[in-house]
Amino acid sequence: MKAAVLYEFDPSLTSPQYVRYEEVPDPRIEKTTDVIVRIGGAGVCRTDLHIVEGIWRDKANVQLPYIMGHENAGWVEEVGSGVEGIKVGDPVICHPLVTSGHCLACRRGDDMHATDSKFPGINTNGGYAEYLLTGARSLIKLPASLTPKDVAPYTDAGLTAYRAAKKASRHLLPGEYAVVIGVGGLGHIGVQVLAALCAAEIIAVDRSDMALGLAKECGAHHLVKSDRTEVDQILALTGGRGAEAVIDFVGEGDAVAKGLAMTRNGGFYYIVGYGGKVEIPTIEMITSEKTIVGNLVGTYPELVELMALADRGLVKLATREYRLEQANEALHDLHHGKVKGRAVLIP
Amino acid sequence: MKAAVLYEFDPSLTSPQYVRYEEVPDPRIEKTTDVIVRIGGAGVCRTDLHIVEGIWRDKANVQLPYIMGHENAGWVEEVGSGVEGIKVGDPVICHPLVTSGHCLACRRGDDMHATDSKFPGINTNGGYAEYLLTGARSLIKLPASLTPKDVAPYTDAGLTAYRAAKKASRHLLPGEYAVVIGVGGLGHIGVQVLAALCAAEIIAVDRSDMALGLAKECGAHHLVKSDRTEVDQILALTGGRGAEAVIDFVGEGDAVAKGLAMTRNGGFYYIVGYGGKVEIPTIEMITSEKTIVGNLVGTYPELVELMALADRGLVKLATREYRLEQANEALHDLHHGKVKGRAVLIP
Amino acid sequence: MKAAVLYEFDPSLTSPQYVRYEEVPDPRIEKTTDVIVRIGGAGVCRTDLHIVEGIWRDKANVQLPYIMGHENAGWVEEVGSGVEGIKVGDPVICHPLVTSGHCLACRRGDDMHATDSKFPGINTNGGYAEYLLTGARSLIKLPASLTPKDVAPYTDAGLTAYRAAKKASRHLLPGEYAVVIGVGGLGHIGVQVLAALCAAEIIAVDRSDMALGLAKECGAHHLVKSDRTEVDQILALTGGRGAEAVIDFVGEGDAVAKGLAMTRNGGFYYIVGYGGKVEIPTIEMITSEKTIVGNLVGTYPELVELMALADRGLVKLATREYRLEQANEALHDLHHGKVKGRAVLIP
Amino acid sequence: MKAAVLYEFDPSLTSPQYVRYEEVPDPRIEKTTDVIVRIGGAGVCRTDLHIVEGIWRDKANVQLPYIMGHENAGWVEEVGSGVEGIKVGDPVICHPLVTSGHCLACRRGDDMHATDSKFPGINTNGGYAEYLLTGARSLIKLPASLTPKDVAPYTDAGLTAYRAAKKASRHLLPGEYAVVIGVGGLGHIGVQVLAALCAAEIIAVDRSDMALGLAKECGAHHLVKSDRTEVDQILALTGGRGAEAVIDFVGEGDAVAKGLAMTRNGGFYYIVGYGGKVEIPTIEMITSEKTIVGNLVGTYPELVELMALADRGLVKLATREYRLEQANEALHDLHHGKVKGRAVLIP
Ligand SMILES: [Zn+2]
Ligand SMILES: [Zn+2]
Ligand SMILES: [Zn+2]
Ligand SMILES: [Zn+2]
Ligand SMILES: [Zn+2]
Ligand SMILES: [Zn+2]
Ligand SMILES: [Zn+2]
Ligand SMILES: [Zn+2]
Ligand SMILES: [Zn+2]
Ligand SMILES: [Zn+2]
Incomplete structure (x- = not known):
């Protein structure tokens, strides 16, 4: 063959x-x-x-x-x-x-x-x-x-996005927020799955306008252009507290640190993309009581x-x-x- | 006064x-x-x-x-x-x-x-x-x-240990393992709570013999002296796979890296102690599908x-x-x- | 006043x-x-x-x-x-x-x-x-x-319907079915909440065409006219197995027995309406492993x-x-x- | 053969x-x-x-x-x-x-x-x-x-008792109560599983002193002789509220009605034994918000x-x-x- x-x-x-x-x-x-x-x-x-x-x-x-x-x-x-x-x-x-x-x-x-x-x-x-x-x-x-x-x-691509978004949907309640970082091949499925499985408000973050346009078609409620201010934009959208779920389809560069910073105290940061590194002091994990979740297909x-x-x-x-x-x-x-x-x- | x-x-x-x-x-x-x-x-x-x-x-x-x-x-x-x-x-x-x-x-x-x-x-x-x-x-x-x-x-001390151990007990099934790193003021409560709330086998890890003795009185089933080999000892005890739950009451020095290494794929690493830093490549989080959980009182x-x-x-x-x-x-x-x-x- | x-x-x-x-x-x-x-x-x-x-x-x-x-x-x-x-x-x-x-x-x-x-x-x-x-x-x-x-x-009315539908949404997965019996003041909220909180296919059952019309506007995917055959219709729609969740907003007359009969083995029957009686042999509960859930506001x-x-x-x-x-x-x-x-x- | x-x-x-x-x-x-x-x-x-x-x-x-x-x-x-x-x-x-x-x-x-x-x-x-x-x-x-x-x-016998007791153990918290009705071949396993998997106080109910003796050996904390007053005895033991979980290994005669009556509002009644019938007005299910759970091996x-x-x-x-x-x-x-x-x- x-x-x-x-x-x-x-x-x-x-x-x-x-x-x-x-x-x-x-x-x-x-x-x-x-x-x-x-x-x-x-x-x-x-x-x-x-x-x-x-x-x-x-x-x-x-x-x-x-x-x-x-x-x-x-x-x-x-x-x-x-x-x-x-x-x-x-x-x-x-x-x-x-x-x-x-x-x-x-x-x-x-x-x-x-x-x-x-x-x-x-x-x-x-x-x-x-x-x-x-x-x-x-x-x-x-x-x-x-x-x-x-x-x-x-x-x-679809299954990995599905599993991460499904995990998030199990705890996301109406009035809460889900951030999707990176709206590419996986992320655009993630947005659709979230929209189908829960009633959280979905915030898409990407550096590309094309990707943000795709996010909107897929059901994202808020679009955030990825630049130096995306954490502040997320905090502004969420009453200063951050999102209950952040699904990171990038997982490298500064996406990880920013993703964790966008996560609300008591919230969940889901890693899907890779190439980078999680680095966070244990005292931050304690006082914020955040959870970091790895996701595999x-x-x-x-x-x-x-x-x-x-x-x-x-x-x-x-x-x-x-x-x-x-x-x-x-x-x-x-x-x-x-x-x-x-x-x-x-x- | x-x-x-x-x-x-x-x-x-x-x-x-x-x-x-x-x-x-x-x-x-x-x-x-x-x-x-x-x-x-x-x-x-x-x-x-x-x-x-x-x-x-x-x-x-x-x-x-x-x-x-x-x-x-x-x-x-x-x-x-x-x-x-x-x-x-x-x-x-x-x-x-x-x-x-x-x-x-x-x-x-x-x-x-x-x-x-x-x-x-x-x-x-x-x-x-x-x-x-x-x-x-x-x-x-x-x-x-x-x-x-x-x-x-x-x-x-008690409440923090209780909450972390209770979280772990919610998913620990008979035949599974829980590691407690550090059997001090919090850890010795953690061991007792695990013993009361689930039927997992409890492995206590500490560098002190006194602490390990206390762990045994508290209900630990296996005692591991903390030295350069504790990860290998845990793997040996758990069929090479690691523990479904690791509760880290130390949270500094090499406890964090070792704690993550002792955690089974799909398992949970609970941070209670602090002073150190979580550092792990995102690809490790993906392929292992581990979850890192912060715990606050x-x-x-x-x-x-x-x-x-x-x-x-x-x-x-x-x-x-x-x-x-x-x-x-x-x-x-x-x-x-x-x-x-x-x-x-x-x- | x-x-x-x-x-x-x-x-x-x-x-x-x-x-x-x-x-x-x-x-x-x-x-x-x-x-x-x-x-x-x-x-x-x-x-x-x-x-x-x-x-x-x-x-x-x-x-x-x-x-x-x-x-x-x-x-x-x-x-x-x-x-x-x-x-x-x-x-x-x-x-x-x-x-x-x-x-x-x-x-x-x-x-x-x-x-x-x-x-x-x-x-x-x-x-x-x-x-x-x-x-x-x-x-x-x-x-x-x-x-x-x-x-x-x-x-x-809204809160009761919300709570029951939310409970159901926690276990309803894509590919599964939710039946709503009775699309009145509560039921029409129930349909909307299900549609917002999960991706199950929603089947509305009512004796009134007006109610079924309302169900459709609210997001129901299948409409079943309540007559002597509604259980058979539900079984036909669900591959002969029944629905994973049945929410009964009637709770009297034959709705209860029919509601239980529409529930799949291992599924959940949620009671919201009242006036009637649950009557079911324990052997039926055992072999079907169904769960009957009361709901209060x-x-x-x-x-x-x-x-x-x-x-x-x-x-x-x-x-x-x-x-x-x-x-x-x-x-x-x-x-x-x-x-x-x-x-x-x-x- | x-x-x-x-x-x-x-x-x-x-x-x-x-x-x-x-x-x-x-x-x-x-x-x-x-x-x-x-x-x-x-x-x-x-x-x-x-x-x-x-x-x-x-x-x-x-x-x-x-x-x-x-x-x-x-x-x-x-x-x-x-x-x-x-x-x-x-x-x-x-x-x-x-x-x-x-x-x-x-x-x-x-x-x-x-x-x-x-x-x-x-x-x-x-x-x-x-x-x-x-x-x-x-x-x-x-x-x-x-x-x-x-x-x-x-x-x-063991697996059925295990499954029912495990389900109950998932929601039973310290300070709560579990009733086991019938301490025979299944029930005596149920008591042991509850004792192993959670820290609820276990109340055994049986008409036989021999069975209650076995219950005690198995880890029951309270023994209730089954006669006309067992519901009142359970209420007295539980501050007038009933137990968060009742596991009924009898499932016939008046065990069912009594089992439901012993269940606290918001609590769970698990059916394991069979031969009888569940009969309860829907209004009782609503106001009590109880859950009735069938159990199969x-x-x-x-x-x-x-x-x-x-x-x-x-x-x-x-x-x-x-x-x-x-x-x-x-x-x-x-x-x-x-x-x-x-x-x-x-x-
Ligand atoms: Zn791929
Ligand atoms: Zn090239
Ligand atoms: Zn407050
Ligand atoms: Zn303290
Ligand atoms: Zn000093
Ligand atoms: Zn396999
Ligand atoms: Zn009302
Ligand atoms: Zn099969
Ligand atoms: Zn048998
Ligand atoms: Zn109150």
Whole structure:
């Protein structure tokens, strides 16, 4: 099959060719619960740039060359002998993690913390290709209203935003505020999920007017241009107290310190973006009684919930399509801030 | 009345006399809800040392000279004209915060986040004295089983430990682990509260054998001597995964980094002690999906709950009594690690 | 002042004159926290009809003659000597319960379960009058967008619907269903609150086409005409399983049995309306693992939350105005199903 | 193999022989995830008597003859081709439900509400036999401290009690009360679980002095002899208000009405036993704001949690052993109240 293969890291992201489009062997069914999916679309993600930079090298422990692409959807091509309830030709979206379902985390529904998982596109071959090897437990059948290439980025970008926004929605009450820092591929989903799941007033923060325009379309009630004064603007909007929830889709540079400063005493700061560092004196944590929450993708049931929102049109994903052989173009466009919404590679 | 008064900060804590024992004017009822309490005992707290050091200078915005002592219990001496349900002579323990009860936080039961509070001993005169001015909303009547001087430190040391341990107990399930870092005045209460409120296995970490002995008496199931290997010891005890809850009563030095490292993926790190700094890359927060929780004393209902535990003997507080004129001796003993349990000043 | 006074019970509701419009003594400030409110509007409620019938006689233990009217809003007329933060002329909505704030339920924010409360209009004189005696803790200042006569019914009808719908919204996930049985004065608020607080699909059930039309305007996604088949219709809409939440605003006749039958295994049946009886074998409760939840008005903070929704236009209340001397006409119109939305008496 | 087989229902339970001890065909592996367990012990349960009576006939839809026995533990005898992580000879306890793990309930960890389950001993052949056919997802390996015949009743009796008591422990605070009605095979586990998981005061209610003695050993703080006055006794113990949680292990006769009457306003009544009926006017549910909760066994992770308690000796199960051919004697002894703790059949 054809695939876009990563051969070496590029810490400065200056190479014109991050990946090589070439012929590789097809994946094969090995376990009775394996499934091969014909890719309909594979999302291109900032995490892919971070992989190219080498940031995930230690965490993911992947051997090059390998195939990136952790946001996948398509059609079932072949199933292992023990697979039930899924048949060849079914349109499916792929939960990013492949789990066996045996560990206690899986049994509690918390499959993101499985002790026994693979993460295609991160630590094994992913979906920048014609076919993907995954597992039966990772697949959700799509309703007729949704097509694979349109929903692929929901599996990570969407799901991560969904999980963080859902956590926030569980404690946000009418009269309270939620700040969304960074209205890109994830953030614009985060705004929509908040609008669907709670009645807090949503404040979007971004340095880009285009992003703030997108935030408004997505349901943000207040728009704050990110400059030196965004903390003061948030405080002014919230009666001087800050927001009960701040979801930080940037997670680097001064976003972290500002995000914490925008969080109300007793409030929650959700980290989704990464690259930077949390630095806060313990006395600040004590006196403010703030909570800092890390967020990692979401569970299988949460992807089902997100598909229910998408099916009803409560969440929409802005995508831009590229052919698989344009993988480098897509990655560069993302790197240079030229993608509104989310890039998707189509084989 | 007699009081131990703080006249100046001492950043190095080297002065032999932090406070001056002297005659000061008696407090007076000003508002209809004011109450004057005759002090039965005032706890001496590490926070008092931090106040002397000047660490709280900016946060508390207090003018010297003033009277420290935020852990108070005694008997009602005089009540304002609007006070109901409390009468002169009642033995009482004082919730550390004085609130009006009008703001939304108070109305939700979350009085620690009142927008309209005073904190005697922190930002107004406290209980290193014969009498204390407080408010009717701060008082809890003591059952016959409890006397003021024995329970005074529960108001802050006990209540803070209670709140953090209670938060942890809400998610700790049988088969899971709770680490308590630092088994001093707060930590030994934390161990007892965990033992009373959940069935997690409790691991106590301290550098002192005396403290570990106290931890064992308090109900800890595993004792870990704090040295260069405590993280590895915790991982060994928890199947390599770390603990679902880590409550850090130290909060300075390498306790913070180690505390975070002992926390299981998806787990909670509770900060109670302070003086140090949380420093963690956002990518670590993402991939581990840990939560960092600040903890500030506790609410009035939580102090009622803690008194119920104390009344039934489920929580015991080791105290050491000093006369009020020995305030400096008590503070120095605390500073030099010579107090087992908790020092209490008795006028 | 003028008031509409209840002199005797009428179990059959056949009397043309339930109440007598007449001159009565003005209320007077007695306690330091008392407040007198000049009534801007008083909601007329099905509970008032139940009071006239004598259903509340034992529960409320009220002595006739007295003044009904438990849904009140207006302007502050006079305040007791200990009242802070509220001044004469302030437009206010009155939480229906008057509490002292001392008991543990109040301190936990759960003032509906205060051990020390009065309920004007239920067990003491209410707002079918020019002036009402209430307490400072019951008052919420209105934003400029809201006027007393338009919001009065929120204090009970709205607040009760809000609390039940909020409870449901805490567990309703995307892809799940909420049934609202009875889209009258309370139910139409319930639909709007669900739509604001969660992303469940809302199914409205009513025997009246007018009510179903109102449900649709309020945000219901499916309309089910109440006849012999409504349980089957709900099962058909929910894949044969029933709804995760059923909120029953009728609570009498066959609504209860049907409501329970519409509830999915593991789901929640919320009772708001009353007059009937829950009857279910314990084996049914075991095998279905359903939960049956009683609902009583809501807390002060919940009324603040509801006002935030109203202020932003997320909840609207259909009212029909009557002059205070038309109290009997309003009550009869309500009794005969002629009021769309909610009747309000204006002095 | 040998088995004790049920051939016909006996509504009056008067037959001396409910089941027939005889030779039957061995079970066989059919699906790749099937497992055959050699029975070490099978609990005898009041539900078995209800099955003999025919009470479960409609719900379970089972065809006679069949083999009862839904509380099973033993050793793995044979595994299907797709089974991982479990090997022949492993000592195991069997979660009572056999699920495929595909449905959304399973994926959320809520396997008791699986849409695709079998319940051996209820709707398919169970463990009153030498061998049992179950599934890989149902098995939990036993620690060395626990042997199959001693833990078998935990799978249903223990797990049901655990789940109900765990639910209650999530909201029970120090200073609050939990009533346990009926201290038999389930109730005595319920008392121990409450004592392990929370600090509420536990009140045991039973008509038998032997049962109350067992309650005391299990950790109950107050013992109430069940007669005409038990509601008054509970009110007297709880300051006139009733208990925040009432767990009813009887569920028939007047236990239900009394259980609801013992429940505090705003409190929770948990139904575990069955045979009777809940009957309560909706107005009572409204004004009291009580919650009625049905309870059905527990999840696989909850059985893991219960095994952790048993492993640490925090929960102990009183059992009485019978040989498999004594099945009728065991059932009759249970029927006539002659079993202290729990009967177990050993092949
Ligand atoms: Zn991604
Ligand atoms: Zn797993
Ligand atoms: Zn480039
Ligand atoms: Zn202190
Ligand atoms: Zn306040
Ligand atoms: Zn010294
Ligand atoms: Zn009403
Ligand atoms: Zn109260
Ligand atoms: Zn059983
Ligand atoms: Zn299932």
